[in-house]
Amino acid sequence: MKKQLLKIENLHVKINENEILKGLNLEINEGEIHVLMGTNGAGKSTLVKTLSAHYDCIVTEGKITYKNKDLLEMDVATRANEGIFMSFQTPVEVPGVNNSYFLKTAINEKRAYQGLEELDAMEFLKLTKEETGKFNIDRKLLQRDLNDGFSGGEKKRNELIQLLMLKPDLIMLDEIDSGLDVDAIKTVANVINSMLDGKKSILMITHYDRLLELIKPDFVHILNDGKIAKTGDYNLALELDEKGYEAIGIKDENK
Numbered sequence: 023m024k025k026q027l028l029k030i031e032n033l034h035v036k037i038n039e040n041e042i043l044k045g046l047n048l049e050i051n052e053g054e055i056h057v058l059m060g061t062n063g064a065g066k067s068t069l070v071k072t073l074s075a076h077y078d079c080i081v082t083e084g085k086i087t088y089k090n091k092d093l094l095e096m097d098v099a100t101r102a103n104e105g106i107f108m109s110f111q112t113p114v115e116v117p118g119v120n121n122s123y124f125l126k127t128a129i130n131e132k133r134a135y136q137g138l139e140e141l142d143a144m145e146f147l148k149l150t151k152e153e154t155g156k157f158n159i160d161r162k163l164l165q166r167d168l169n170d171g172f173s174g175g176e177k178k179r180n181e182l183i184q185l186l187m188l189k190p191d192l193i194m195l196d197e198i199d200s201g202l203d204v205d206a207i208k209t210v211a212n213v214i215n216s217m218l219d220g221k222k223s224i225l226m227i228t229h230y231d232r233l234l235e236l237i238k239p240d241f242v243h244i245l246n247d248g249k250i251a252k253t254g255d256y257n258l259a260l261e262l263d264e265k266g267y268e269a270i271g272i273k274d275e276n277k
């Protein structure tokens with residue numbers, strides 16, 4: 023039997039006094055790939071931001087269980103140390119903070135949490151070479167400041183480096199495929215597929231089926247009116263791509 027990683031029950035979330043999530047339920051088992059689709063503004067990012075403890079998102083009702091613990095009791099650092107990773111739609115630029123230093127610190131914080139020894143500079147370098155080398159990802163980004171002046175695609179590649187190095191258990195990707203060239207989409211798919219070890223789970227937001235063709239999701243969910251309105255498999259994404267939201271019974275709230 024599959025082991026549960028995340029269970030969201032009756033989740034209500036407000037941003038700036040507006041209720042965005044209105045009783046959402048979702049369960050993710052270890053090793054599963056879940057895709058979240060939905061019209062613009064439906065609340066997809068709000069869900070993953072809530073799971074990452076983003077300060078904008080205020081939980082007013084509901085329960086979230088992660089690794090059999092109450093996720094809402096965990097602060098942002100604990101969530102990261104417990105293996106929750108989020109790749110943002112638009113990663114923030116942090117001038118003055120060296121990318122390599124940032125990543126090494128994040129890895130060592132997680133290692134300390136797990137009772138492991140810190141990686142020194144040489145070990146960190148060796149690990150970076152190994153991990154990025156598998157996918158031909160340019161390491162020069164590590165020498166620059168975090169996302170500072172990175173192109174859209176470079177920001178996404180940097181998220182992949184973080185993913186490979188941090189090896190999280192719950193990988194949340196918010197439109198990691200948007201704005202990427204075809205080769206970069208393949209790299210994203212290869213990295214995602216390489217992370218799948220039967221235990222790590224993925225919750226990814228996308229508007230297109232291009233990446234889904236390469237990663238074969240287990241479930242595709244459509245978020246509408248603050249809840250999961252429909253769940254299917256990869257074929258649901260194909261149907262959506264072909265027919266649009268209204269034809270599959272989902273009201274576009276932007277219209």
Ligand SMILES: Nc1ncnc2c1ncn2[C@@H]1O[C@H](COP(=O)(O)OP(=O)(O)OP(=O)(O)O)[C@@H](O)[C@H]1O
Binds near residue numbers: 037038061062068069
């Ligand atoms: N900081 C904020 N202040 C005010 N409203 C916000 C804020 N963040 C999000 N919202 C609103 O919450 C709603 C849900 O936004 P969210 O980003 O979760 O949608 P989404 O489904 O990810 O959309 P998209 O597909 O366009 O990325 C939108 O109406 C948005 O305007």
